[in-house]
Amino acid sequence: MADLSVNLAGIKSPNPFWLASAPPTNSGYQVQRAFEAGWGGAVWKTLGDPVINVSSRFSASTFNGQKVAGFNNIELITDRPLEVNLEEIYETKKKFPNHAIVASLMVEPKQEKWHEIVKKVEAIGVDGLELNFGCPHGMAERGMGSASGQVPELVEKQTYWVKEVAETPVIVKLTPNITDVTATAYAAVQGGADSISLINTINSLMGVDIHSWNTIPHVSGKGTHGGYCGPAVKPIALNMVAECARHPEINIPISGIGGISNWQDAVEFMLMGSTNVQVCTAAMHHGFRIVEDMIDGLNNYLDEKGLARAMDLIGQTVSKYQNWGDLDLNYKVAARINPEKCINCNKCYISCEDTSHQCIDRLIDANGKSYLKVREDDCVGCNLCSIVCPVDGAIDMIEYPSEVAMTWNERQSLLGKMTIGEETVS
Amino acid sequence: MADLSVNLAGIKSPNPFWLASAPPTNSGYQVQRAFEAGWGGAVWKTLGDPVINVSSRFSASTFNGQKVAGFNNIELITDRPLEVNLEEIYETKKKFPNHAIVASLMVEPKQEKWHEIVKKVEAIGVDGLELNFGCPHGMAERGMGSASGQVPELVEKQTYWVKEVAETPVIVKLTPNITDVTATAYAAVQGGADSISLINTINSLMGVDIHSWNTIPHVSGKGTHGGYCGPAVKPIALNMVAECARHPEINIPISGIGGISNWQDAVEFMLMGSTNVQVCTAAMHHGFRIVEDMIDGLNNYLDEKGLARAMDLIGQTVSKYQNWGDLDLNYKVAARINPEKCINCNKCYISCEDTSHQCIDRLIDANGKSYLKVREDDCVGCNLCSIVCPVDGAIDMIEYPSEVAMTWNERQSLLGKMTIGEETVS
């Protein structure tokens, strides 16, 4: 039984699983149910200037019959009165003193607005604040959410305003709808943030109904861009977390968000530098009880790995994440097909033949049985065949460690020294 | 039998299905196989300055056992000699004069470089050019790909250089790794582009191997950010296409790319303003033959809709895509559960109870059978229950059209006129 508790910039929770600021944290009733179910913390649905939400709001993609591969919403921040929310936060904190409750905030980019809300919220007792600079729709038109989150100066300034009055740790939640997330992350650091959380949702349009030609979802026949989240965004989120984690000047803890559906995802985010994780879509799809497997699975994983604390995972893979130019060009892998496990679906063959390097041969053995064989010399080790192969273990990617490791950057600097002709040494 | 042919800025193809510039279009052998299989066009794997690729390169996500929900690569442009590529383009065009062959190009942002490659490529005969400003990795470190694609001025300038010498239509391929894609799209228009194509791949990290703690994929134990594509990115791509399509000043045809896996996806992109579509991941997963269902399905769909031409679909939904502030706040939908179809899995109940508005009641009917009922007054019409419901038709979202439609923008301007107190009218 490993120690699952984590400490994010001073905010402690019994486990790393928090609910992200979203419909699941809309009310005290819900957050309390969530804590009962086992969630370690919750970021309350964003509080701020009063808004009105539209109907309908959500849509989701189905992948090969499996529901909610991705999720999309055109919802704004909370539309409930601030006082009601504060009262419920108070009640909830009283009942669950050891669980983390963080208030998510979004107001117009004015110093006094930020001061006002921070003071009100801290007055009723929260464990921390999360500044929502990330909502991709609706709020942006009012200069809030991602409209400020996409401008590093605004992120820095508003963070600074908050820090002027805040007594609890301040997490800055970043929007992924940006050319370079480390720019805003760094701005948050400069503004004095104690932590960053990412990602918020990604600009998206879930689909078009090919029968009615309406957008999905639609409000009275009209649609607008929404925010994308759920399993589909995980690789985008993980990359942004990694970019921040490896950035030498972004040295505050990270709360990882985006497509986390189970304990394995959580482990990945933690290895990539997250101190904890926040979850929205998975809870909306299945209810709060999914946290049970998250906790149990993480615990069993740590036990199996012989790790005593969940926090031992944090950042272990960060140093392995580098620039493309620092990868070893001489390292080679090549596919090898294991005829004992292969079921002869020929998917590897056709994917390599049509769309990679035409190096899988279909052969007949002495007994007239057909089998597949990779011409390893021609194989570039792209991985495609093993990706499409339906059978675990039927294709191994065999490593050929390089005798002399040489990266692109090393090669370029060498070439630079050797270049002749019109081209000058760079 | 509808007319499936399309004309993208003067580039004609027998159907709207093109292979995107990527491994499937790496060689003449492949492109010819693709045309035989039915593809209407192909954008050749990007040509440019010589590079070297790493091994391994690709990875993919599996969603609930279904392979390749998303796909990720750390590959660069072609590493084959330019002359060989040009020869194969020539051969292929000769064999398939009615299919579209477009050359994708990427060189350093220097006028003479662009002039040189454009002339070389057009000399052997192509139907058009696609400028790759989008590769998210590797090339960027050399000032190419997304490094220029993220800077509107560079996009405009380079497009202009190309147009100085180009005789065939020029498509500018946009990177999605940007705060506002319409800025670069507009820059392309300004530079004289005949068309834009989008999206290229999204910055991503597919995952971390929780056993070895290596990145996925890895090159000798190290990883780097890759480009994300495949079904998972479709909503992001569709949104970017929509944003460009509805932009009044981006009035050149669009080639839609990103997660298109079947004819339904293609129809959605076309309705949202794409003249044709480009496909990479779906072909890599299943081989070229998937185009057969794309063609057949599109044809059957058009027949069923009574449409004579595929081009009749283009842009039909664009005008329905608007700003959030222009949606009708008074429009309402509410969920209704159909007890005949409901199988009592209670997924809707728990999702609404835990993570939406607690308005589904579990009741017992006169015969002691349990059933579910939505309190429609409390229901905000979020759609969540119908999204998680596994049974088609078990939950209907009933429309309550508004008597008086009122948008947020209308409301705000009204409020503006009526506001009293310290706040001044904005």
Next chain:
Amino acid sequence: MHEHQLFMKEKESIDDLVDQGYKIIGIKEDLSGAHVHFDYIDHDNRSVKTKVLHVLSADARKYFTTLLFAKEKRFN
């Protein structure tokens, strides 16, 4: 189609020159690949022969730089 064959051919040419005592003295890369300049230096340190190989395949372009790189590393 089989890039590997092209590589093997190019590698052989490079190896041949190296075996004969040629050394790479300069490289010029352009759209068509790499032009690798080899010099044969005799005992008197007078360059007697120069040869230029046009190296096309990615693996061969990688190969000759690796040779150089390995040597450089040995010296450092």
Next chain:
Amino acid sequence: AVDLKRNFFEVKQDMKPKEAIDEANRCLYCYDAPCMNACPTGIDVPSFIKKMASGNLKGSARDILDANPVGATCSRVCPTSELCEGACVLNDVSMPIRIGDLQRHATNWAMDHDVDLFESGVPTNTKVAIVGGGPAGLSAARELRRLGHEVTIFEAKEKAGGLDTYGIVSFRLPQSVSLWEVEQVEKLGVDIRTNCTVGKDISPETLKNDFDAVLITVGMGQVPKLGIEGEDLTGVYDAIQFVENTKTKPLTEQFIGKRAIVIGAGNTAIDAATCLIRSGASHVKIIYRRTEEEMTAYPFEFEFAKQDGVEFRWLTQPTKIMGDENGHVKQLMCVQMELGQPDESGRRRPVPVQDSSFLMDVDIVVRAIGQSRHIDLIEAFGLNHDSGILQLNDKTYQTSNDQIFAAGDVVYGSTEYGDAMVVSAAEQGKRAAYAIDKKLSC
């Protein structure tokens, strides 16, 4: 009163929509798929399944029916575990895809939606006569029409469809399915002359004279006699005739509570036995002179019969049927057999055990020991044959008269190709059509 009718309703339900989609999404979409190669008609299984998954049901149905004009029937009657499903690669790592059920789902869609999937070809001014409107004939007719030939089918029975319409039990294959397939062929402009027996209502000579080519697809005949005493007693039936009655006449209650014995252990025997059970017989036994190992019924048929409550008696040979005073079957005399040396078919020959005769009380005896051949007709056409098995060039599908072609059960035994199955008949029909087209085009 007893409602026998429902006993004859199709046993298997159509897949539910979710079930079909989930199953379709399980298919790997193999390349050069083994399932496709194992289908005698070469249906592109991964392609039709992919289309179901993409919501293109019309394309899916078309893929199936393009390769197999009787694909709706085949989805119900193919021994799939021996064919497509048996070859599915998922057998090794999971469960095979339910190809037959998916095929049924797609073709049901086509039956429910009145869509035209095929068109007749550009007229060629050539006329082809087809003798026999079973699956082989229909399949050939459709392909010939698509190639532009004028086609007339001469069919002895009141309706076309052959054994699909008359021979395969309703609870596996409702007549409506077969008749829908007939209709599709008719819609392409094939002239089907029913109630017209060639050799009786119209002469072979007329066909040879009036048509550019003749295709013989008359299938096989009735069940041959056993050659033992008592075969003419009332209560003795021909299995095929017996099944046909259940498909064409109002169901009779005369079998209720009766004890029946079916002789033979092939597919026909299984069909007859299960029909008897469903007709209300209280005890139904299948007796067979060899053992379970040698029987020609498929394992899934054997299981089905056992579930229906049919009993099996191996190594039992009937020697005499005994009647009561009214000439009705009363007892069956049998002898116990044992397996001796292998015979020409490679199976061990059953030989009687000495002094092992025994009697069984029985009310109904059904002969199900194979089918006879249409020797008369073959000879009326003047074609070479080997005790009823047509002499055939298995490349060109030509008989000894090169204007006359043949396919389906009628050539069973004369080619290496295929079992006597609907799906093989369909494929042979297609191939014969292409052969005829080739011949008429040069």
Next chain:
Amino acid sequence: AVDLKRNFFEVKQDMKPKEAIDEANRCLYCYDAPCMNACPTGIDVPSFIKKMASGNLKGSARDILDANPVGATCSRVCPTSELCEGACVLNDVSMPIRIGDLQRHATNWAMDHDVDLFESGVPTNTKVAIVGGGPAGLSAARELRRLGHEVTIFEAKEKAGGLDTYGIVSFRLPQSVSLWEVEQVEKLGVDIRTNCTVGKDISPETLKNDFDAVLITVGMGQVPKLGIEGEDLTGVYDAIQFVENTKTKPLTEQFIGKRAIVIGAGNTAIDAATCLIRSGASHVKIIYRRTEEEMTAYPFEFEFAKQDGVEFRWLTQPTKIMGDENGHVKQLMCVQMELGQPDESGRRRPVPVQDSSFLMDVDIVVRAIGQSRHIDLIEAFGLNHDSGILQLNDKTYQTSNDQIFAAGDVVYGSTEYGDAMVVSAAEQGKRAAYAIDKKLSC
């Protein structure tokens, strides 16, 4: 020689990894899931399946075994189509999830990986005696240990596990599975005293004196006599004893080629009949005095027996067993029955048809008409009972002596709760344990 052994290997293969994952991903993860509610032990089915899907097999196995200490056995022997799988919501729109198979896959993982899933509780200094180490006793013992009580099981047989170890046929439940479950209970510190019959080797009084509470989980006894002539002839067997022999002794060849009749149509009859087939008997009949409708075997058992080739004779009552000169069974005399008025159980009472006696030739007769009760022991404990059925408070699991509790088959008939199934015994064992804990804690 014949290799009977393989006939007794577990029939069903473990799910292949891909098969299991695909099936797990098909589960909807219902809330307040009907499958869970239909499981007598209340296994959180969606939870254990979700854990399989997430790769947390240990958690999955723990979920199962937490709710059901004999979950590995249950995954093999539960009538799932009547319980969890029968309740799965996917029955309506697709195919039900194969819960039993998934459960087997997860518990197989636990058997293959030597992990400790449970711990004994903080010692309470209370001692509980359990009489009978079947599923009810084991289940109670494990829960009591987790609650900190000291537990001793007294088991008459050489090994614990009860009918799981001795009574349920090997080809459904290999002994190793049951014994693994016994081992898990032992590992928690339960003292299992085998070869110790309470009432013989140790007295009820000793238990009452030495322990704070006694739990009686002795199950039921042997099969009662039929009460007809000839029951003592050689060749007449008790079904349970007969099955036990196949699980404990080297398989005998003495049944090869024999004709056998099993009397009764409950689960035991099915097991005996299929064991006979697998022991080489040439003809096995089950005879039952009522009809298919009234039999207590489950539909899937009925199907299984039919597949194995067992014949069923309804409305047949044995009246006399006749022997040959050596005192060996030779014939069975039976009388035909018909259904009359409903009896107290609500089922129509079978009454003999006049003059309908008939003889059947037979070599083996097996009695499978239920199980007798341990009246002697119950009386030795001085407990109230109603012809062997213990008088029980079905809330507190207390007998007429409130220090003495009971659960499992021994109380079958005395509560509303549950059939005589392993899974009910396990649940009752758990509940009795909590009741004992509650009693001892106050």
